[in-house]
Amino acid sequence: MSRLHEHRSKALLTTVGISIPKGGLAGTAAEARALAEEIGGAVVVKAQVWLTGRADLGGIRFADDPREAEEAAASLLGTNIGSFAVEQVLVEKKLDIAEQFYAGITVDDRARAPVAIFSRAGGTGIETVAAGSPDRIARHRIDIELGLRPFEARNLARETGVHGDLLRSLGDVLPKLYRLARRVDARAAEINPLILTTDGKLIAADCRITIDDHAVYRQTDLGIEIAREFDHPATELEKIAWQVEKDDYRGTFYFIQLDRGFRSGEGVIGFHGAGGGGGMISMDAAHAAGLKVANYVDTSGNPPASKVYRAARIILSQPGIDGYFASGSGVASQEQYHSARGLIKAFLEVPLSVPAVVRLGGNGEEHALALLERAAEHLPAPLEGYGKDDPAEACALRLRELIGSYTPSEKRPSKRLTPRADKPYRFETVSGGTVTLDHKTCLDCQSKICLETCAPNILSLENGVPVLNISREEAKRGGCTECLACEVECYLHGNGGGHLTLPIEGLEAYSATEGVD
Amino acid sequence: MLVDDTTRVLIQGITGREGRARASLMKRYGTDVVAGVTPGRGGQVVEGIPVFDTVREAWEQAGPLDASVIFVPAPLVLDAALEAIDAGIRLLVIVPDRVPLYDVLEIIAAADRSNACFIGPNTLGVLNTGRAVLGMIGGQVASAQSWFLPGPVGIVSRSGGMTTSAAYYLAKEGIGTSTLVHVGGDMLVGLPLPSMVERFETDPETEAVVLFGEIGTSQEEQVADLIEAGRFTKPLIAYLGGKAAKDGTRFSHAGAIIEGGRGTYQSKISRLRGAGAHIAPSLGDIPRIVGGLLQQSDR
Numbered sequence: 001m002s003r004l005h006e007h008r009s010k011a012l013l014t015t016v017g018i019s020i021p022k023g024g025l026a027g028t029a030a031e032a033r034a035l036a037e038e039i040g041g042a043v044v045v046k047a048q049v050w051l052t053g054r055a056d057l058g059g060i061r062f063a064d065d066p067r068e069a070e071e072a073a074a075s076l077l078g079t080n081i082g083s084f085a086v087e088q089v090l091v092e093k094k095l096d097i098a099e100q101f102y103a104g105i106t107v108d109d110r111a112r113a114p115v116a117i118f119s120r121a122g123g124t125g126i127e128t129v130a131a132g133s134p135d136r137i138a139r140h141r142i143d144i145e146l147g148l149r150p151f152e153a154r155n156l157a158r159e160t161g162v163h164g165d166l167l168r169s170l171g172d173v174l175p176k177l178y179r180l181a182r183r184v185d186a187r188a189a190e191i192n193p194l195i196l197t198t199d200g201k202l203i204a205a206d207c208r209i210t211i212d213d214h215a216v217y218r219q220t221d222l223g224i225e226i227a228r229e230f231d232h233p234a235t236e237l238e239k240i241a242w243q244v245e246k247d248d249y250r251g252t253f254y255f256i257q258l259d260r261g262f263r264s265g266e267g268v269i270g271f272h273g274a275g276g277g278g279g280m281i282s283m284d285a286a287h288a289a290g291l292k293v294a295n296y297v298d299t300s301g302n303p304p305a306s307k308v309y310r311a312a313r314i315i316l317s318q319p320g321i322d323g324y325f326a327s328g329s330g331v332a333s334q335e336q337y338h339s340a341r342g343l344i345k346a347f348l349e350v351p352l353s354v355p356a357v358v359r360l361g362g363n364g365e366e367h368a369l370a371l372l373e374r375a376a377e378h379l380p381a382p383l384e385g386y387g388k389d390d391p392a393e394a395c396a397l398r399l400r401e402l403i404g405s406y407t408p409s410e411k412r413p414s415k416r417l418t419p420r421a422d423k424p425y426r427f428e429t430v431s432g433g434t435v436t437l438d439h440k441t442c443l444d445c446q447s448k449i450c451l452e453t454c455a456p457n458i459l460s461l462e463n464g465v466p467v468l469n470i471s472r473e474e475a476k477r478g479g480c481t482e483c484l485a486c487e488v489e490c491y492l493h494g495n496g497g498g499h500l501t502l503p504i505e506g507l508e509a510y511s512a513t514e515g516v517d
Numbered sequence: 518m519l520v521d522d523t524t525r526v527l528i529q530g531i532t533g534r535e536g537r538a539r540a541s542l543m544k545r546y547g548t549d550v551v552a553g554v555t556p557g558r559g560g561q562v563v564e565g566i567p568v569f570d571t572v573r574e575a576w577e578q579a580g581p582l583d584a585s586v587i588f589v590p591a592p593l594v595l596d597a598a599l600e601a602i603d604a605g606i607r608l609l610v611i612v613p614d615r616v617p618l619y620d621v622l623e624i625i626a627a628a629d630r631s632n633a634c635f636i637g638p639n640t641l642g643v644l645n646t647g648r649a650v651l652g653m654i655g656g657q658v659a660s661a662q663s664w665f666l667p668g669p670v671g672i673v674s675r676s677g678g679m680t681t682s683a684a685y686y687l688a689k690e691g692i693g694t695s696t697l698v699h700v701g702g703d704m705l706v707g708l709p710l711p712s713m714v715e716r717f718e719t720d721p722e723t724e725a726v727v728l729f730g731e732i733g734t735s736q737e738e739q740v741a742d743l744i745e746a747g748r749f750t751k752p753l754i755a756y757l758g759g760k761a762a763k764d765g766t767r768f769s770h771a772g773a774i775i776e777g778g779r780g781t782y783q784s785k786i787s788r789l790r791g792a793g794a795h796i797a798p799s800l801g802d803i804p805r806i807v808g809g810l811l812q813q814s815d816r
Contacts, residue, residue: 109735109736287760
């Protein structure tokens with residue numbers, strides 16, 4: 001996640017010279033005891049979970065000696081706080097507090113700039129203070145080209161009534177915090193509380209930093225596993241989905257799981273949106289129709305068919321879903337037959353065993369719906385396609401109806417969607433895929449549909465069979481856009497001699513343990 | 518508003534997959550695309566449009582340039598945008614998704630300094646119905662021509678798909694549109710909903726505005742502020758997505774996240790309704806509500 005744990009955030013603070021309490025990270029109770037011994041005196045033991053209000057949830061314990069620290073760690077480790085498992089605790093010296101402040105940098109859409117925020121009412125409940133007594137909070141809009149300068153930070157502190165040495169120290173700390181935020185592309189960097197100790201030092205007792213998801217690619221040192229903001233730790237499937245999206249800038253694929261541990265028959269569906277707005281509306285429509293959604297997915301921004309295929313495979317690998325709902329805005333500017341091909345490939349491969357309603361309105365809609373209609377003949381479960389004149393609400397209701405009247409069958413796709421390789425002609429694609437055209441099958445093919453439907457137009461006829469009219473290197477660099485025409489159009493209209501293998505790292509292993517797919 | 522068929526347009530990244538496809542859409546819809554830029558590809562011609570190595574060169578050879586549409590990969594957007602602003606272009610449309618936030622902040626600062634403005638990032642662009650399009654609204658020229666009908670309704674949206682959908686559903690009921698704008702799905706965009714609403718206020722071709730909003734950010738609240746302050750006086754019909762969204766979880770658009778209870782569906786609806794906006798319960802209700810309001814104003 002692009003949210004950093006407290007200990008990671010604090011380690012970053014030290015790189016700009018902001019003080020943190022003496023302490024360390026423990027994965028076992030014994031390690032916590034050893035750390036407490038090393039620190040000496042009273043300590044605080046803090047669960048490392050990304051949640052606000054940890055104290056109220058019991059995630060922070062105070063200990064007067066190493067034995068108590070060990071007990072505190074033992075009581076926290078292995079438990080769950082919210083939906084997060086406690087795997088590590090931070091053991092730190094307990095501070096002698098004179099005063100508690102809040103200091104933060106956050107990019108603010110209203111100010112259209114980073115804003116420095118300082119308050120003398122630090123500690124838990126800062127949100128309540130912000131709402132109740134805004135005069136106790138001072139804000140400063142930072143000029144991105146000048147940064148936050150010490151005198152501006154002193155002005156900010158003075159607004160809250162700070163004087164003397166403390167004013168000078170704050171003039172030092174806030175600019176450092178901004179420099180750090182800027183360096184790590186932080187959407188928000190907050191120190192709360194920032195403690196003034198009884199011996200006059202400023203120490204960051206807690207810190208949370210959230211990195212901009214879009215900048216994770218250039219913050220490689222931070223070791224962020226998945227550039228997504230969730231209210232739970234990333235699931236296995238979410239990590240698999242992120243690997244699909246990470247380096248593929250062609251369109252967008254967004255995946256989050258909203259519900260897990262449900263069973264067949266509970267009315268939970270796999271959800272596949274297209275476009276952030278249309279996706280959310282369609283999800284709202286599913287809820288209004290009395291369906292629950294297992295996940296939220298968005299494939300939009302003109303993604304290649306391969307990305308839509310991978311998204312569909314990931315959605316279908318959730319155990320226990322009763323239906324599949326693909327629906328976007330209704331009138332999409334992207335060519336919808338790419339999405340149709342991606343979905344069809346996934347439905348044929350798995351194969352689809354629950355009812356599916358696919359709403360693909362917009363460009364190329366007629367083509368997309370014709371493909372879906374044809375594919376439906378080959379599938380064990382009902383598949384219905386809808387277009388721009390069919391509202392999301394009606395489509396969601398139709399899916400509920402289909403689920404209600406559906407009895408599973410043992411039917412398999414009437415034709416196999418597996419590579420035939422009597423006389424294989426192969427080339428690789430940009431996302432690690434392999435195209436196989438079985439020239440023995442192709443030779444007998446009357447339609448040669450691959451030639452006319454190939455989106456980048458990279459196939460030509462040679463001795464009666466399709467071959468690349470660009471080099472294999474060019475095809476691999478992206479000349480082949482993975483439009484899936486040579487497989488799906490060929491399956492539906494030709495001899496079925498084309499196949500595209502598109503690996504999804506980790507999905508097979510996941511499905512094996514989850515018993516689906 | 519923003520663009521018409523006399524606007525002289527540059528396309529940055531014109532030799533890429535999207536740049537090529539959308540150059541064709543723009544040109545055929547009526548946009549005056551006079552030049553393209555891809556560093557290192559100067560001398561090529563795409564869709565009959567000459568390609569130059571730099572924006573300055575494009576300006577010298579094919580200028581003046583009023584607007585630039587940017588189709589380069591997200592990590593290269595900052596440089597492309599600064600280059601366009603530096604060369605003197607006053608309106609940018611930044612199409613790519615996943616542009617880093619601090620890069621957007623830098624573009625905002627540069628644009629403010631040069632009195633330029635930009636739509637996006639993560640936008641489908643802007644379309645002046647029947648005259649010109651910047652970006653990829655409609656995708657293909659045949660679609661753009663058949664989906665949208667000229668008329669008095671402005672559309673402004675945080676979702677690309679909803680921009681085209683709203684215009685299409687209105688056209689189906691015989692109600693035409695003036696200008697369609699997708700402000701972009703990110704948390705920080707060049708011209709957010711309130712900026713666009715202010716432009717619609719002074720646009721003589723627009724009699725009413727349909728707004729699509731989402732959870733997250735303060736854009737809808739700022740629009741409510743404008744109505745309350747008397748700075749937007751035309752009828753506003755609003756439809757919002759994200760009723761079922763959870764706090765702390767982002768829903769694909771970078772801007773669509775509720776944090777600390779701020780930017781929720783309910784709070785936005787009640788602010789807009791309180792300010793006098795007409796809330797459409799579903800997308801299908803929009804044409805009926807708009808039709809009624811236009812009839813009222815005709816009397």
